[in-house]
Amino acid sequence: MSDPNDVTAGERADDSELQAQAKVEERPRPGGGPAGGLAMPTEKPKDLLGAARRIVGALRTDRIWVLVAVLLGVVGTVLTVIGPKMLGNATNIIFDGLVGRELDPQMTREEWIDALRASGEHTRADTLEGMPNLVPGQGVDFDRLAASLGIVVVVYACAFLFTWLQGRITTTVVQQVVFRLREQVETKLNRLPLRYFDRQARGEVLSRVTNDIDNIAQSLQQTLSQLITSVLTVVGVVAMMLWISWQLALVALVTIPLSAVVVGQIAKRSQPEFVEQWKRTGTVNSHVEEMYTGHDLVRVFGHEQAAVDTFQEENERLYRASFRAQFITGTIQPVMGWIANLGYVAIAVLGALRVASGTMSLGDVQAFVQYSRQFSQPITQIASLMNLMQSGAASAERVFDLLDADEEDADPRAPETLGPVSGRVAFEDVSFSYTPERPLIEDLSFVAEPGQTIAIVGPTGAGKTTLVNLIMRFYEVQGGRITFDGTDTRHLTRGELRSNIGMVLQDTWLFGGTIAENIRYGSHREVNDADLVAAAEATGVDPFVRTLPDGYETRMDDEGTDGTAVSAGEKQLLTIARAFLADPAILILDEATSSVDTRTEVLVQDAMNALRKGRTSFVIAHRLSTIRDADVILVMESGAIVEQGNHADLLAAGGAYARLYQAQFAAAAAEVE
Known part of the structure; x- marks a missing residue:
């Protein structure tokens, strides 16, 4: 069997007009041909808060580890927060020693205070009154200082360890x-x-699967740990500032509402820009992917400059959206820094006045200044993290849009099973349309008996590939039913249905692997080398594979082999060998010989004749010469079967098939003349 992804190409190849209109009516598709425009309407954020909640909800599976990380963050933050207060105590020891050695030890501290007040030096007296541990005549107590600094070192080392463990978890x-x-x-x-x-x-789908998920990972990685630490630090620092001096704490806390207003206004303007940035990223990726996969076509039709112009236009749009998003959010940090500096200046001035008045010690002022810095820093970090959080939320919204997309109808809970498969397929009053406004297939009925070859012909957009897609249940019928050996296909699991169907499409699809692995891909059973070679010989693959340096172990993908040219016809032969080895009961050939030359076509036709023996085959063909021996030829126009019969009878009838046949061979004769 071929991979289901192949069908997309076949669908577009055959029903392009109808599906193109469906796509335009339902949703503008970003991307286009080499000279196509890629303009997209501006999208507004849908539910970024909801996307953020879903990301947080995804953490519930690891909630134990999240709780451990939070506890480690709490301990690390507490140790970090008490560090400045302990360092302030060390400063007090030094300051007490420096001031104390200048005083006469014959008098006590209280006597010095009284003497200073008596002489009118109230400021010095207030300062000494705020130094309860001062001993006149005694210098710096280095033993006590060393012990205090040692504790500070241990506290900061433990804080680092706990923070590191939190980051690791x-x-x-x-x-x-x-x-x-x-x-x-x-x-x-x-x-x-x-x-x-x-x-x-x-390219849009790939961008959501790769770029957006990577951006979510980066945003979570950089924000989650810092966000927890920053919030805990703010709480701890506020508590310490209130403990040291509630008056100075009020000065510091005044900056919070001001900062919140600033961040809120900036975030309101930047969020739409982030949504636009990631939407434009998907558009650029889509264009690059299309131009890369179709670069031969771009060169053939001379659209290189048009492709470059389109890329430059979309890249410019991406640049403008990215610049606006980054610039607007980039103003958060300097604005927050300016607000924090205002608070820092006010705290320094008021702290100095309180030291002079003896209501605070120098060490407490030093600790408070450090806390004011520690207080503003996490707030500034939280504000700057808005950049990443908004970007990650925008990407999460795009990924969740994909995860919330409507899925295929579920398989039946109690599916029926097929016995020995004969391959009888019946369409009973089948109706289907891509859009309700434009019906395609209405009340279509026919029967493909076991072993018959059913050829389906008609102009582009007639519904030929749609017919095949309905058999495969890539689309569900909207009226009537399709039966497989008398069983409604909707009563079977898709896996069981498709395991009995092999498909060869007009567009080849090969994955990165060896030739042997590509041929084995369609088989649902273990295949030995003898069976693989037999399938390759039957389909004309073996002769050219033998000429390759590594034979069946040659690695290749859809672009070719490693350093060895493989023609389009040879790639098609590989997909035919894949279907041959799968040994399906039903075979679907969607213009399978369109990309091969005349000599290869003869080989493929011989292989197809052998492959079709004993199997019900559906052949979609534009070259009518390839389906002359079909048991039944269905002629479709606008989703309806207008004629059916064998080649001779349809020619004799002189209807739609005869006109198609004569027009095709008349065109060929005109080309020869």
Whole structure:
């Protein structure tokens, strides 16, 4: 079997007109051809707070470790917060010693205070009154100072250790959250219906899966640990400032509402810019991906400059959105620093006055100044983290939009099972449309008997590939039913249904791996080398593989092999060998010989004839010469079967098939002339 992702290309190739209109009506698709525009309407944030709550909710699985990280943060913050107060005590020891050695030891501290007041030196008296540990005539107590500084060193070392452990645990938790998020996205992608990918540019989907998830990881990593520490630091510092001096604490706390107003106003302006930034990132990625995968076509039609111009236009839009987002949020930190400096100046002046008045010690003022810095720093960090938090929330919103997209209808809870498969497929009054406003297939009925080859022909947009997609249940019928050996396909699991179907598409799809691995991809059973080679020989793959340096172990992908050219026809042969090895009951060939040359087409047709024996086959063909031997030919126009029969009968009838046939061969004759 071929991979389901192949169908997208076939769908676009055959029903392009109808699906294109559906895409335009339902959602403008970013991206376009080499010269196509990529303009997108400006999106407003939907529910960034809700996205942030969902990210926080994802942490519940690791809530024990989150709690441990919080406790470590609390301990580390407490130790960090009490450090300045202890350092202030060391400053008091030094200051007491410096002042005390200048005083006559014959008098006590109280006597010196009284003497100073008696002489009118009230300021000095107040200062001495605020130094309860001063001993006249005694210098600096270095033993006491060393003990105090030693405790400070131990406290800061322990604070570092606890903070480091918190950071380590937080990193682990964040990576586990992102790991699970990637798993959810990968699982979601496998459950999304084909219509989702038809309406989304590939680069846009890839941007959400890669760039946006990486941005969430970076935002969580850089904000979660710092945010916890910053909040705890603010709480601890406020408590210490109130303990030391509630009057100075009020001065420091005045900056909080002012800062909150500033941050709120800046965040209100920057958030839409972040949404626009990541939307533009997806648009640029989409354009680059399309230009890279289709660069041959771009060169053939001479659209290199148009592609560059489109890229420059979208890159300029991304630049402007990124610049506005980063510039606006970049003003938070300097504005917060200016507000903090105002508070710092006020605290320094008032603290000096209180030391002079004896109501505070010099060490307490020093500690308070440090606390004022510690107080403003985490607030400034929280404000600057708004940049990352908003960016991460915008990316989370985009990822959750993908996770919330409508999925395929669930398989039945009690599915039916198929017995020995004969391959009878019946359409019974089937109706389907991509958009309600434009019906495509209405009340279509036909039967493909076991072993028959059903060819489906018609102009582009007639509904040929849609018919195949309904058989595969890539889309669900909206009326009637499709039966497989008498069983409604909706009563089967998709896995069981598709395991009995092999598909070869017009556009080849090969993954990064060896040729042998690519051929084995479609088989649901263990395949030995003999079976693999037999399938390769039957489909004309073996001769050219033998010429490759590493044979079946040659590594390749959709772009070719490692240093060895493989033609488009040879790639198609590989996909045919893949379907051959799968040994399906039903075979679907969507213009499988369109990319091969005449000689290779003969080989492929021989392989297809062998492959179709005993199997019900659906062949979508534009070259009518390739389906002359089909048992039944269905001629479709506008989603309806207008004729059916074999090649000879349809030609004799002189209807739509005859006109198609004559027009095709008349065009070929005109080209020869």
